[in-house]
Amino acid sequence: MDSPSPLERVLDAETKAAENPQDHRDELRLWLRLLTCTTLIEGEIRRRLRERFDVTLPRFDLMAQLDKAPDGLTLSALSKRMMVSNGNVTGLVERLVETGHVARRTSATDRRAQLISLTELGRAEFRTMAAAHEEWVAEMFAGLGRPPREDLMRLLGRTKSSVRAAITADI
Template sequence: MPDDLTRHVDAETALAGAPPGHKDELRLWLRLLTCTTLVEAEIRRRLRREFDTTLPRFDLLAQLERAPAGLTLGEVSRRMMVSNGNVTGLAARLEEEGLIERRVSPTDRRAQTLRLTARGRREFARQSRAHEGWIAELMAGLAPAERAALHALLGRAKASVRAGLEGGEA
């Protein structure tokens, strides 16, 4: 594990010695956030080291891989939850490298559709194989039944959050 992660004191750890009265929900949120932060930092580090790329670039390629007919800039930005400006800059660099192509949208001549090139598909396949292995490695400390139980519980947590956002009961 990299030194910066081993020295990292997260909010969950800082809260561990907190006096009684802290809500279970807050501790759960902090644990989820800590897990996400640790995994994301390691994936970013490995993408840089192994492929000289970034997580946003990988994510954009992943979105396009899932949509063989292509996506507009707006669709990509909604899926990635980033601004159109961020997508435009990423797309320009990936296009320069020959990994994606832009085409005028067949349904709206004002919009551009982004698609993976053959080279982009090959490169994303290479990166995604490594990514899948890294995630498996990071989750290897959990038994298959534990992963299944955690997945199910997180599904319920997701439904609870959605219900809370809609103002309904969980």
Template sequence: MSPPPPDGAAAVDAETLLADAPAGHKRELRLWLRMLACANLIEGEVRRRLRLSFGTTLPRFDLLAQLERAGPAGLTLGEVSRRMMVSNGNVTGIAARLVAEGLVARRANPADRRAGTLSLTPRGRREFARQSAAHEEWIAELLAGLTSADQAALHRLLGRAKGGARSAIGGEPA
């Protein structure tokens, strides 16, 4: 393993390290590393901007987004955790803090006291609207290097890649 870069030096991602790899390295590996590098760069910047602009985290933003999509009916903790692809424990802690801040309401389910429903409060809807507008601008800025045609082609190709991956692991195509 190589030593860490000196202070002030740019961090090197796995894709960059593999750029000059011998021809024996598979094209698929380089592609996967490029996709990871892009996702990590964008996600890291979104996390940074959410923290600086709103004092919040990406998981909190994601939970608010799931509740916004669900509408007034809301979602159970289990539904939120499935949609966010995280454990119930992670969602429980985040939801409790959002409830305490008045952004999310929790209603008991009379049929099953263990299955409470979460929904956005009016304040939560307003706050999420502010955050999501900024988020949309940030994503547009971060992808501004691609033309509309490039974005459409990349979206189509990534959809095919997602379908192929699902098929390979025994799931349904995208």
């Protein structure tokens, strides 16, 4: 355990009474604020996708992955990139096949695997939605100037590393 630096003592004194070593309220507040930001943005994107394009966010996300992979992706690859379970992707693909946005073909080299790719319809619709989506996101971050956005980007990069380290540490 490090003892607090002089700067930390000052900050402590400024913010509140002496801090005991077990207290992690600041980290908790940070997490709650992070969650609030994400929930707000995600909720608004969901709402607009639904309202203007009658599509759900998970379907949009799946199409986004396929748009970046012109040769198609297997269900496993999709599941890994989307950070969701395999069974989840099975259902999403099923519904997107029904609506004609994606197509499945069995892999030539592995009869277990299926390659999923966007249909022409799927690609065209996705491109339209993606353009609007990009505008929406930019609009929501517009209140932040460019330099703060870059600071935030950097700090979130460090956060991601920190979290991954904590997650993989206890496996």
